[in-house]
Amino acid sequence: MASMTIRETDPERDADALVALMLEVEPLTTMDAQGWLHRERSIPARAQLLALVAEVEGRIVGEGYALREWWSGGQTVQVGVSVAKDARRRGIGTALYDAAFVHAQSLEPKQYASKFYETPAGVAFATARGFREARADRLSVVDPRTVSERPAAEVRPACQLDPHILHRLDEESMAGLPTLEPIEPTPFEDWEAFVIKRPLYQREGSHVAYWEGEPAAISILQADLETGRGTNGYTGTLPRFRGRGLALAAKLGVLNWAAEHGITQIVTVNDETNAPMLAINRRLGYELAGRRVEYISRRVRPAPRTGTTSSSGSRSS
Secondary structure, eight states, X not given: OOOEEEEEOOHHHHHHHHHHHHHXXXXXXXXXXXXXXXXXXXXXXXXXXXXXXXXXXXXXXXXXXXXXXXXXXXXXXXXXXXXXXXXOSSSHHHHHHHHHHHHHHHTOOSEEEEEEEOOHHHHHHHHHTTOEEEEEEEEEEEOGGGOOOOOSSOEEEGGGSOHHHHHHHHHXXXXXXXXXXXXXXXOHHHHIIIXXXXXXXXXXXXEEEEETTEEEEEEEEEEETTTTEEEEEEEXXXXXXXXXXXXXXXXXXXXXXXXXXXXXXXXXXXXXXOHHHHHHHHHHXXXXXEEEEEEEESSOOOOOSSOOOOOBBOOXX
16 A cells, blocks of 8 residues: 555645545535535534544545544543545554544543444444444435425424524423433534534524424524535424424424425434434435444553454544
């Protein structure tokens, strides 16, 4: 193999190549270069992110990262790697992981976590380093043009609401969601930067469902109108309004808008134990498209030196 260089990511220089790598590793991702740049810049300094790339003959063939989970108190550190398919089994993933893990250890977390689109190679890479599966999300996809149902409750596009109301809906509706660590409150400024200031956030396409005149459920849409690809960034209902079909109504608002604006693919990611939301997805015709797993370890063994299998993991957004 030609000589490999590992260096810290240069966002402006590397954005296009890293988006291409992301789309290869997890093809259902909705992302472009501007969206990627915005996401990187929105990660708070307290996350202490280290982002790395591996280059071979000037071409980026992999990335690695380590960062503190700033959304859940900072006691867990995420670490992971992604390697292009034609560059795997050459030690690139191991080299990236080793470099990222040095930084992860310096953050002295109580545990390490890694999220990645499940593949045999990714699972083998994680388990060889002492990780085990802790939870998983189900990826599902639908063509919104096939959804004819309309909301039974009042829905309004998010652009008609004060962003502070959207923030409250997002924060409070997360109560009870299955997570490894309790989700801590996110200050409005951080939430605004990370969610609604994203270039692919669709303020007209995201929707809020009402119950007796009160905002009660939210469904957020990120979409690339040029490629016709979209993602349900989040759908949730305030605890006191659950069981009334309001998440369904908000999600239908998103899907109906998407179909009217040329979107042909909507992806949603849900914890595989979240039976109510999975039932909504089945009703709307979403089809299973894989698993995104989260592996954890409290005592991580050193990376094996004899194997060269590369992970196919990707950072969570």
